[in-house]
Amino acid sequence: MRTVAVTRIGSLRDPDESARGQVGVVDFPDQPLGDEDVRIRVAYAAICGSDPHLAEGFFGTDVPIGLGHEISGVIEALGEKAHRTGLQVGDRVAGNFLRFCGTCLPCREGKQQFCEHIQDYNRPGMAETITWHESQVYKLPDTVSLLEGCLLEPTSVAVRIVDKTNIKVGDRVAICGGGPIGQLALQVIKMHGATSLTLIEPIAERREMALRHGAEHVIDPVGEDQYTRADEITDGRGYDIVIDASGSPRAVRGLLDIAAKGATVIYGAMYPAEFEMPLNLSDYLYLKELTLTGVFVSPYAFPRALQVLPHLELAELTQSVFDLADATEAFAMHMSGRFAKVVIRCNDIADSAASTSAVAGGAE
């Protein structure tokens, strides 16, 4: 089965081509269909910001490493006992690349994000088919196209980020970082009560994209003084909620200063493994009583992500589409930063959905 995979470990940005990481299409064995499993013919698989980290060997160095965990597709087979949720062959679906075991202590405490067997069904989805446990699979709403549906997983992350903010309607919100998670978090928190909603992002195109989809203000942290701007926007009070979706050590440093007293600050990205942010306990935790927390993965959020998905504007996140055979070019486009999101079409599947937001374009 053709599968997109890392075929050589290395940075995808390495200027030395001989040392650069490589992504290509490889033949992988078919994934077995267990009794409680569901086989999905993959329609689309989106490239995630974490995929290049796999190329760098972050989670292991034995190539080939199959890629792809943001997928949509159509069910082509069901295991004998995969009948708990009423799924049928032909259903348009998306899902969670993680299966929660339900048996380990964290699962039984209601903390599936810490499931001790979380990787058991984590399989590459940039492939002709993927086979998941039934509990990982969700039927898409009729109004969500297969192309949009491959964004269910990053949307679930945005939903979990918003959940952890404990936002109340009317709270002032700033988001740092205008990549895919930042843009999705912005749209999700816009529909969940944010006011004075501000994106902080150095790239002009991403700021403009945010303004088209709900941001009331944008700040260029390079060209502007973000403290002064934040002060103006919030009448000197600061933001009640600050979300970092940048993962950037430079960007996160100033965020505690634009947070209001008593604010919640969510670290919603991956950070360099060795990076230590200096945290002044007296200023930020004692005097300002800030709450700092983060998000790893997104259990419990998928059912609501499915409810949210039809309310999002996803055309700009799905306009760059490549065929599976062109995966190498797709990753090159991803690295160029030209599009917030690049999608791989794994199979050409007719879509019955009322696809309202897909936009022609990209490298097609």
Next chain:
Amino acid sequence: MRTVAVTRIGSLRDPDESARGQVGVVDFPDQPLGDEDVRIRVAYAAICGSDPHLAEGFFGTDVPIGLGHEISGVIEALGEKAHRTGLQVGDRVAGNFLRFCGTCLPCREGKQQFCEHIQDYNRPGMAETITWHESQVYKLPDTVSLLEGCLLEPTSVAVRIVDKTNIKVGDRVAICGGGPIGQLALQVIKMHGATSLTLIEPIAERREMALRHGAEHVIDPVGEDQYTRADEITDGRGYDIVIDASGSPRAVRGLLDIAAKGATVIYGAMYPAEFEMPLNLSDYLYLKELTLTGVFVSPYAFPRALQVLPHLELAELTQSVFDLADATEAFAMHMSGRFAKVVIRCNDIADSAASTSAVAGGAE
């Protein structure tokens, strides 16, 4: 000082004119300006659904009873010590008709809604001026007109209702009752993550108004089977949040059946004093684990109501405006139900705001 007041106790609907309650304009003494007080020249005062209950003698029968607690205006005087919030003569303001004393036990527990001295500054606002304690007064945002600003108080009630739902983004929501609080709660919860948002309301005009302002579905509980419709809309799961804004014994009976397992049901209206809703503990609290609660008044919600106000569409709620001298006619219009809201212009004040949503019309 001219003040709108109940001048005869009785139902405003009484067909017998000689027994019918009466509302008129009466001369009241000026309210004293204490050291920490603020005198406001009233621009607009909206009629509240609870005002006719005052005419019926619900809170006392000694006429005249001054009316009006949803007001906006311009500051014309400040007490010597009214300097804690930076208010200035000339500021455009609205506020809370209740002053929380800050000293009784409920206030010190963070439960101002149960303040034991809540009535000390509750003064009639359908008047030429009103004098409040500084803590009751909020400066309006520049983009909110004085006409819109008189809806700050009912908006704060909608905000508190939404606060008590503990809604998560993507939750399915139904609202029962399309009067002013129902319409405002609908708009506020729409901007706070509601999906499958449904208004249940027998009057067609109110259903249509809801559809113009964010409802995805409407149910006519008289002409339709609301259980079947709710089932269709929610894929058989029921609503995660149900808000009653009807106050109607007939309407509330079926609401627990359209609630999802584990749902929260908010009783957000006034109910007949003697009405007892039969509550099957086994079905609704044991097997379905519903949570039932209510809202009395709205402390802590005003600052966020001010943030929310510029995001609401208020033109349809402010289109019927009468002069103070025509208060009797204004109440007659209110009783006719033709407009969701009727507003009294207490003074003719030039408004510096960028009034974007006011609509000509009403009885003017």
Next chain:
Amino acid sequence: MRTVAVTRIGSLRDPDESARGQVGVVDFPDQPLGDEDVRIRVAYAAICGSDPHLAEGFFGTDVPIGLGHEISGVIEALGEKAHRTGLQVGDRVAGNFLRFCGTCLPCREGKQQFCEHIQDYNRPGMAETITWHESQVYKLPDTVSLLEGCLLEPTSVAVRIVDKTNIKVGDRVAICGGGPIGQLALQVIKMHGATSLTLIEPIAERREMALRHGAEHVIDPVGEDQYTRADEITDGRGYDIVIDASGSPRAVRGLLDIAAKGATVIYGAMYPAEFEMPLNLSDYLYLKELTLTGVFVSPYAFPRALQVLPHLELAELTQSVFDLADATEAFAMHMSGRFAKVVIRCNDIADSAASTSAVAGGAE
């Protein structure tokens, strides 16, 4: 395999012996050991207040109906894949009679209490052995005896009741009903911040038992005026938390009047299927802003129930012990009400625990 079962449908209290329900020991087929299952040799199985309802045919009328869901024992076999939690043959364990499927929508929303396949592994535990899915089984702490361990399940219910109260340290608490769940909830909320802790219970022995285990006050609702007493105890403020563990229509009626403004009232028992409690919306939900909710089953609570168990005083709840062969007598003793709890010894197993609280006695 010998199993305690309902052998004739009928009330265990029926004075007409020919119509009375019957409980006896029956031979049941062995339960199959699936790959992910655990077979437990049962040490003790406690009679639950809901067991007599099964005799009445509440959940079905096809006899024999196997009984027993509060059990402890020792693992005697493990399925091939039952290795996620590190359980070993010989481990002393207790558990949850319900298995949550992990796949249905409620499970994936974090609401396992509404699992759609909750009954799949609900097997009779008053038997020589019971076979459960690994996810249902928890290793007992070394300091908890097998005899005490059979109370893990009702303790988990008490923990979930306490979870739903959202109690803050220092809140005033009343519990209505001094049966096993009432007594356990009293001990658990005593160790979770309750003050002015009061048990309301007509039976003197149960009131005295509560006073021995943490109650600061008791009220006899028959011999005393509970409103006056509650007023005295709470300085006229009422209780911040009221828990009903009585299940009695008569007892629940007055509870809303002893609740403080803003209080939470938990209905934590089973109620007659047809009983409707008259609920004055104006008084209790509007003016007092009470929150009413209930508890069905106790997912997510078991790991913490295991932490709580060594802190409870369980001797009085485990002093009446009968052998499996004497199950009929055990149920007769249960119906007599002489002991808060009656336990059946299903096998005679040597216990390695430091059993500190077992008390000789009962019918032995």
Next chain:
Amino acid sequence: MRTVAVTRIGSLRDPDESARGQVGVVDFPDQPLGDEDVRIRVAYAAICGSDPHLAEGFFGTDVPIGLGHEISGVIEALGEKAHRTGLQVGDRVAGNFLRFCGTCLPCREGKQQFCEHIQDYNRPGMAETITWHESQVYKLPDTVSLLEGCLLEPTSVAVRIVDKTNIKVGDRVAICGGGPIGQLALQVIKMHGATSLTLIEPIAERREMALRHGAEHVIDPVGEDQYTRADEITDGRGYDIVIDASGSPRAVRGLLDIAAKGATVIYGAMYPAEFEMPLNLSDYLYLKELTLTGVFVSPYAFPRALQVLPHLELAELTQSVFDLADATEAFAMHMSGRFAKVVIRCNDIADSAASTSAVAGGAE
């Protein structure tokens, strides 16, 4: 009026006596009794860990600086309008040295800890009398002695710390630092559901004191490997709640490693103004999803602190008592660290309470 005050700025630990800070008794003008004020004849005022920071000039350098904010006493006069809470001359009281204005935006948002006029009534309480606004004064329960009552304020801090943990019953808890706040937080969280309760503290006497009052385990971070010990105590899971009451840069560094995945860590002390704790975002906020927060002051917590107070064991915290005239010696004793708490008797007042826990001793 005789008042204890800093009379020379400097560290109380300075070995150079000529540069050392000095504390003595000074004559201060009487505090005015406003209409809403209450004058209290002070019985006891406890020395707080923050008092030596005042000597160092932390909050200003103009001597004399009056001291004392943990006080109890008896009302000797009431302003004309100080009648909202029913206080009477002769009442035994304690209170909050901060008055919340009720008018600034934070107060109206329900965030009194950020009140913008918090210092208006902050007056020295180590004095013959203190005059507070009525909202700052609470009547002591009959069973709490005046000597114990002077600990109401630090108890309220412990209550607020516990509030912010969001602890559930059965959660594992560690507290770092065995000074007065650490000891009080330990007792308060012990009565609010903590299990595996552990004090981390290098001084043996403080560890032993904790074991006498509810700690199940103690760790000496100098003599033991705290990670290994924490692992053993928590079965390798870590603590669900970690509270720092040490304020020590050295002590706080390791706390995130003993926290369980998903744990809450509360910074509940004052920290050196310039200290920055290095925080690895990837390890602690992303992978472990920890929540970090802090506590400044304790609004809303006093009414429940009054409920909690009779449940605490306070004898060891009130055994070192000095007369007002001996304030210099009292501060020397405080600096010696021999007692967890040192108390100054400001007036010799007969106490009607059933004082059950006072212990003879100290320097008397």
